[in-house]
Amino acid sequence: MNDCLIDMSGDPRTRDYVARQTAAGRTKKEIIRLLKRAIAREMFRCLTTTATIPNIADxxxxxxxxxxxxxxxxxxxxxxxxxxxxxxxxxxxxxxxxxxxxxxxxxx
The missing domain is CATH 1.10.10 (Arc Repressor Mutant, subunit A)
Structure with a gap:
């Protein structure tokens, strides 16, 4: 949980996200849960997106x-x-x- 708190204060995208969620009236515990879900969604997108690999056969x-x-x-x-x-x-x-x-x- 401390890692999330560190990210909440360091990364600009995370700071903006936390500010929006705080403005929406969410508690710190809810924000951390939402951050974990957002990270999981981003990781899933990275893992499932097809990347083009240059051809090396030549x-x-x-x-x-x-x-x-x-x-x-x-x-x-x-x-x-x-x-x-x-x-x-x-x-x-x-x-x-x-x-x-x-x-x-x-x-x-």
Whole structure:
């Protein structure tokens, strides 16, 4: 319950929500219950909203067509070869690295 009280005083969105609920005549206990429900709704939306994931299927064939080894690509980006390998196989998601990697491969 102390976490809710801390959020009630820190987060601007929560402060506004608490102010509206206080103006509506709600008690602190009711406001905390409403805050928990609002957080649960927001989390549910985050968990159930479909996110677009960039396609990575072109990375490995593009690298292989340019005869670039995993080691050379990893050395260029300053990462381990396993990082590039897991990125190409879709095991690890790193959108920034994937986009940078794709641009580098296209320019190579």
């Amino acid at each position: 990375l490995r064939p593009l690298r292989q067509s340019k005869n670039i080894t995993l080691t050379a690509a990893a050395r260029h980006f300053g990462v381990w070869p396993a990082t590039i390998s897991t990125l190409e196989r879709g095991i690890r998601r790193d959108d920034d690295l994937a986009n940078t990697y794709r641009d580098w491969l296209t320019a190579a």
